[in-house]
Amino acid sequence: MIVRVAIPRPLWSLFDYTVPGHLAEPAPGARVRVPFGTAELVGIVVETVVDADPGIELKTLAEVVDDEPVVQADILQLLRWAAAYYHHPFGDALFSALPAALRQGQQLQPLLQRFWRISDGAANVDLARAPRQRDAFNALVAAGGWASHETLLEAGVTARLLAILHEKGVIEAAPPPPARAATSAGPDFELTDEQRDATDAISTALGGFACLLLDGVTGSGKTEVYLQAIARAIERGEQALVLIPEIALTPQTLARFSQRFGSACVYHSGLTERERARAWQQCRSGGAHVLIGTRSAIFVPFSKLGLIVVDEEHDGSFKQQDGFRYSARDLAVKRAQLLDIPLLMGTATPALESLHNAQRGRYRRLTLTTRPGAATATAIRLLDIRGLHLDDGLSAPLRSAVGTALADGNQVLLFINRRGFSPAFLCTSCGWSADCARCDSRLTLHQMPPGLRCHHCGYAQPLPARCPDCARPALTAVGVGTQRSEAGIARMFPDVPVLRIDRDTTRSAARMAAHLETIRRGDPAVLVGTQMLAKGHHFPRVTLVGVLNADAGFANADFRAPEHTAQLIIQVAGRAGRAERSGEVLIQTFNPDNPALRALVSEGYAGFAATELEQRAAARLPPYRAMALLNADGTTMERALACLSALGERLRSSPVEVLGPIPAPLARRARRFRCQTVLLADHRANLGAALALLTGTHSPTRFAGVRWSIDVDPYDMF
Numbered sequence: 001m002i003v004r005v006a007i008p009r010p011l012w013s014l015f016d017y018t019v020p021g022h023l024a025e026p027a028p029g030a031r032v033r034v035p036f037g038t039a040e041l042v043g044i045v046v047e048t049v050v051d052a053d054p055g056i057e058l059k060t061l062a063e064v065v066d067d068e069p070v071v072q073a074d075i076l077q078l079l080r081w082a083a084a085y086y087h088h089p090f091g092d093a094l095f096s097a098l099p100a101a102l103r104q105g106q107q108l109q110p111l112l113q114r115f116w117r118i119s120d121g122a123a124n125v126d127l128a129r130a131p132r133q134r135d136a137f138n139a140l141v142a143a144g145g146w147a148s149h150e151t152l153l154e155a156g157v158t159a160r161l162l163a164i165l166h167e168k169g170v171i172e173a174a175p176p177p178p179a180r181a182a183t184s185a186g187p188d189f190e191l192t193d194e195q196r197d198a199t200d201a202i203s204t205a206l207g208g209f210a211c212l213l214l215d216g217v218t219g220s221g222k223t224e225v226y227l228q229a230i231a232r233a234i235e236r237g238e239q240a241l242v243l244i245p246e247i248a249l250t251p252q253t254l255a256r257f258s259q260r261f262g263s264a265c266v267y268h269s270g271l272t273e274r275e276r277a278r279a280w281q282q283c284r285s286g287g288a289h290v291l292i293g294t295r296s297a298i299f300v301p302f303s304k305l306g307l308i309v310v311d312e313e314h315d316g317s318f319k320q321q322d323g324f325r326y327s328a329r330d331l332a333v334k335r336a337q338l339l340d341i342p343l344l345m346g347t348a349t350p351a352l353e354s355l356h357n358a359q360r361g362r363y364r365r366l367t368l369t370t371r372p373g374a375a376t377a378t379a380i381r382l383l384d385i386r387g388l389h390l391d392d393g394l395s396a397p398l399r400s401a402v403g404t405a406l407a408d409g410n411q412v413l414l415f416i417n418r419r420g421f422s423p424a425f426l427c428t429s430c431g432w433s434a435d436c437a438r439c440d441s442r443l444t445l446h447q448m449p450p451g452l453r454c455h456h457c458g459y460a461q462p463l464p465a466r467c468p469d470c471a472r473p474a475l476t477a478v479g480v481g482t483q484r485s486e487a488g489i490a491r492m493f494p495d496v497p498v499l500r501i502d503r504d505t506t507r508s509a510a511r512m513a514a515h516l517e518t519i520r521r522g523d524p525a526v527l528v529g530t531q532m533l534a535k536g537h538h539f540p541r542v543t544l545v546g547v548l549n550a551d552a553g554f555a556n557a558d559f560r561a562p563e564h565t566a567q568l569i570i571q572v573a574g575r576a577g578r579a580e581r582s583g584e585v586l587i588q589t590f591n592p593d594n595p596a597l598r599a600l601v602s603e604g605y606a607g608f609a610a611t612e613l614e615q616r617a618a619a620r621l622p623p624y625r626a627m628a629l630l631n632a633d634g635t636t637m638e639r640a641l642a643c644l645s646a647l648g649e650r651l652r653s654s655p656v657e658v659l660g661p662i663p664a665p666l667a668r669r670a671r672r673f674r675c676q677t678v679l680l681a682d683h684r685a686n687l688g689a690a691l692a693l694l695t696g697t698h699s700p701t702r703f704a705g706v707r708w709s710i711d712v713d714p715y716d717m718f
Contacts, residue, residue, distance in 0.1 A: 008092060032065060081334055133164060202307075212365075223256065223311075237304065241297060246317060265283070348574055380573060393480035393485050394489075413527040413545045422478060456669050482502045483500070531571075545576040545583070562612060630661070643706040676717075
C-alpha cells in the first residue's frame with residue numbers, strides 16, 4: 001500500500017511512502033511518522049495512492065500514530081481548498097490547523113481530561129476502616145457522583161487515593177458527563193420585532209447552506225439573536241461554532257453562553273496545549289454544544305456542526321497576518337458551504353466586501369435598527385479643535401463634558417488608538433528625534449516603565465536625560481498616547497479612578513477581568529484605551545465617549561484606512577448609552593470638513609459605506625476587483641525589489657494588473673528592507689491563475705537573501 005503524506009514544511013509537494021505489512025493501514029487524516037532526509041517527521045496521510053512512479057524508490061512509514069483520523073474529512077477538504085486559494089503549501093497549512101501537542105506527535109488520550117464516577121459495585125465495598133478513602137469517596141458524591149480528575153485534586157483528593165478506590169471497584173473511569181440540555185428560554189426582555197424576524201430567518205435556514213449578514217446597530221441585541229439561533233440548532237441535535245475577534249472578549253462571551261447552554265467551551269492561543277487539545281476533542285466527540293474561539297477555531301473538528309456564527313465579522317483580527325495568511329471569516333463561508341449549514345455574520349459596521357456580497361444577493365441581509373427597551377440612539381458631534389490648546393490630548397470642550405458626566409455619576413470612555421505616553425520624543429534645541437535603529441520609525445515614549453520602545457520590532461532603549469546630539473536637557477514628548485491621556489485625566493480629576501486598557505495593561509487575563517469588574521460596578525470612572533475597548537463590551541454606565549484623534553485614519557495612504565477608521569469610531573461610539581441613560585459621542589478633529597467624517601456623523605455608517613463603495617467602484621478597487629499583495633523583505637532594498645521585479649515579469653502576459661514593486665510604507669523593519677507589488681484582476685479566477693505561475697513545484701521561488709510571500713485579499717497595505 002502507498003500513502004501520500006503532507007509534512008510540516010513550506011514545501012509544495014506531498015510525499016509518497018509505502019506501508020509495511022506489520023503496520024495498520026492509516027486512514028486519510030491520521031498522523032504517521034516518516035523518514036524525511038536525515039530526520040524523522042510527523043506527517044498526515046492525505047490519501048492513498050493506487051500507482052506510484054516506477055522510477056522512484058519509496059521510503060517506508062516508520063509508525064502509524066493514530067488508529068483513527070485526527071483531521072476529519074471535511075477539515076482536510078477545507079484546508080486543501082484554503083491552501084489553493086491563498087497559495088500556501090498544503091502541508092504547512094494543514095499542520096497550522098492542529099494544536100501544537102498534536103503537531104508534535106503526542107498521543108491524544110493523555111492530553112484529555114479524565115473523569116471518574118461512582119461504580120455500580122461501590123455499595124459492596126466497606127470503607128468504614130479507611131477514613132481517607134471514605135473522605136475521597138464523599139468528595140466524589142458531593143460533586144454529583146461524576147467529576148473530573150482535576151476537580152477532585154482541587155478538592156484535596158490525591159491521585160493515590162483515586163487509584164486505590166479504582167482498584168477496589170468503588171469508582172470507575174468515565175467519559176465526560178453528559179452535557180446539560182440547552183435551553184431556548186428567552187431573555188429577560190421581550191424580543192423586538194426585528195430580533196424575532198432575524199431569529200426566524202436563521203431558524204428557517206438551519207439544515208442547508210446560507211450566508212446571513214446580521215447588520216445591527218450597536219446595542220441592538222445581536223448576541224441575543226445568536227443565542228436564540230444556537231438554541232434552535234441545539235434542539236436539532238447540532239453544535240455551534242462562534243468565532244470572536246479577540247481573546248479579551250472570551251470571558252464575558254463564555255459566561256453568557258454557558259449560562260444559557262451549560263457546555264460552552266473555548267479555543268484560543270491563550271490556553272495551554274492541554275486545554276486546547278481538550279476543547280478540540282470535546283467538540284469532535286460531541287461533548288460540547290458550543291465552541292467560542294478566535295480565528296484558529298475555524299479548523300476545530302465537530303461531531304455534528306449545524307451553525308457557524310462570526311461576531312464582529314468586519315474585524316481585521318480574523319485575518320492571519322503572517323505565515324498561512326487566511327481569513328477565518330472567509331473560511332467560515334467555505335466550511336458552511338462544505339457542510340451544507342448556515343453561516344451567520346453579525347456586526348454594526350459591515351465590511352464593504354460583505355455589503356457588496358449582500359447587494360449582489362450572495363448574502364441575505366438582516367437588519368436591527370433600534371436598541372431594545374429604553375436605550376436610545378447615541379448622539380454624535382464633531383469638535384473642531386483647530387486653534388485650540390490640547391491638555392494631554394483633551395480640548396476644553398471635551399474636558400468640560402467629561403467633568404459633567406462624572407458629576408452626574410456616570411462613566412466616560414476616552415478612545416485613542418495609540419499605546420504609550422507619546423509617539424515622538426525630540427530635542428527642541430537641535431531637532432534630534434528618537435528613531436529606531438532597526439526600523440524606519442520613531443520610538444514611542446513609555447513612562448510605565450520608563451523607556452523608548454519601537455512598536456514595530458520591539459527594540460527598546462533607556463530614556464536619555466540629555467539630547468544625544470547636543471547634550472542639552474531640552475527633550476520633550478510630542479503627541480499623545482494612552483499613558484499620557486491616563487496621566488492627564490488623573491491630574492484633572494484626581495478623585496475619580498482612571499482605568500487604562502491597552503495591550504500593555506491587559507497581557508494578564510486576570511488584570512483585564514479586574515478592570516472589567518471595576519467598570520461593571522458602575523461607580524464614576526474614566527476608561528482610557530485603544531481599540532480593545534471598542535469590541536463587544538457592554539458598559540451600561542458609560543454615557544460619554546470621547547474620540548481624541550479621528551484624523552489619522554482618514555489621512556492614511558492605505559485605501560482601506562477610512563473604512564477601518566469609520567468602523568472603529570462607530571464601534572467605540574456604541575459603548576455609550578447602552579442602558580436607560582442616553583449617550584453622547586464627541587469626536588475631536590482638525591479637519592471637520594472631511595467628507596468621509598461628515599458623512600459618518602450625519603448619515604451613520606450606512607451613508608459612509610455607500611459613499612465609500614462608490615469611490616471604490618470608480619477607482620476599480622476591492623470589492624469590485626480581486627487583489628493580492630506580493631511582499632518581500634531582504635538584507636538590502638535592491639535585492640527585495642529585484643525579487644519582486646522578477647516575479648512581476650512572470651505575470652506581464654497574464655490578465656492581471658501589476659503595480660510595483662515599490663518600497664513598503666514602512667520600508668525598513670527589524671533591519672530588513674521591505675517592498676511590495678499590488679496585483680489586481682477583474683476576475684478572481686484570473687488572479688488565482690496568475691498566482692499559480694509563482695508557486696508550486698514547477699516554479700523557482702528562491703532569491704538569495706530575500707523572503708517573499710503572497711497575501712490574497714489583504715486586510716491592509718502594510
